[in-house]
Amino acid sequence: MTALGFLYPGHSGEDDYPRIEQLLGSDIRVDLVHTDTGGDAHRVDALREMGSPRQLEESTAELRLAGADAVVWACTSGGFVHGWEGAQEQVRFLARTAGLPASSTSFAFVHAAKELGLRRVAIGTTYPEDVARLFADFLRTGxxxxxxxxxxxxxTAAEAGxxxxxxxxxxxxxxxxxxxxAVLLPGTALHTAAxxxxxxxxxxxxxxxxxQVTVWEGLRLADRRVNAPELGALFTREPVIQA
Incomplete structure (x- = not known):
């Protein structure tokens, strides 16, 4: 059994995760722990607070105790608003706190795009313009x-949900x-799995x-590869060998 742990802010699009679990097979478990959002606004200051160590620490420890093999911060905007270096430090904090391999949805998009050999992408987002611009900057760094x-x-995420x-x-x-x-839809509040x-x-x-990319990232951290056509090209294509 492979157990994947996800930290999910608040309540909006979390129904996607049990749906994805059903599509992956009986030997993969998806554990979801909700974190305190500290507010639900798509503002840069609120998003930075949402992904702060203070908001994540307790929930990260909970996933470790649940027996997760890896942990992913399942909030795109709560990662990339910290910038590339800040998002890396966030992931390092999760790894130290959980004692597990860790990542975030922001990095999952970059890793998934590289898996498919992508270079140029389009972004469809529910974010305000300034937040969307920060995501594009993050991708460019990647x-x-x-x-x-x-x-x-x-x-708000609740509206997107x-x-x-x-x-x-x-x-x-x-x-x-x-x-x-490819087209990227970065909002974890959106229901997209179906x-x-x-x-x-x-x-x-x-x-x-x-x-989709969040769960794929958890599997990558756990060194698992799953063929699941209903989850799109990312779950069906062979990995691209980077030169």
């Missing part, structure tokens, strides 16, 4: 070029660009979503 950004200015397949599809379409090799095959068929290219 070696990815952002060719387009579509935002919607949603103020109410979005249906129709709204998620509209966001992905708005983000897509002819030069983009829609990935439909979205990839519509776009004609890989789709990377927050819950």
């Amino acid at each position: 070696g990815l070029e952002t060719v387009s950004v579509a935002g919607s200015g949603v103020v 109410t979005w249906t397949e129709t709204e998620v599809l509209a966001l992905a379409r708005a983000a897509d660009h002819p030069d983009a090799e 829609h990935i095959p439909v979205l990839e068929k519509e776009l004609g290219k890989p789709l990377l979503t927050a819950s």
Whole structure:
């Protein structure tokens, strides 16, 4: 049994995780521990506080006691708003506190894109413009070029969590660009796990979503590879060998 531990802020799109667990197979367990958001606003100051050591420490220890093999901070914006170096320090803190391999959704996007051999991506986000720009900056530091950004200015994760397949599809379409090799939907509040095959068929290219790459990152840390076509190209393609 492989046990994957995820720290998830508040309550919005967490239904994706048990759904993904069902698609992965009976020998993988997904453990989700909710952290205190300290507020639900998509503001840079609030997001930095959400991912601070004070907010994460207690929940990280809980995952260690639950027997997790790896831990991932399942909040994209609560990672990249700290910048590349700050997000690395955040992950190091999680690893020290849990005594486990650790990562975050922000780094999961970079690692997943490299797994697929991507260089140019489009971003579809519910974030305000200033927060979306910080994500594009983070990706650039990780070696990815952002060719387009579509935002919607949603103020809270709770609101994003109410979005249906129709709204998620509209966001992905708005983000897509002819030069983009994939579309990224970074909001962990969005429900996307049930829609990935439909979205990839519509776009004609890989789709990377927050819950999808977060679980993939946990599997990567645990040195597990799972073929799960219903979770899209990321879970079906052979890894790209980097030169």
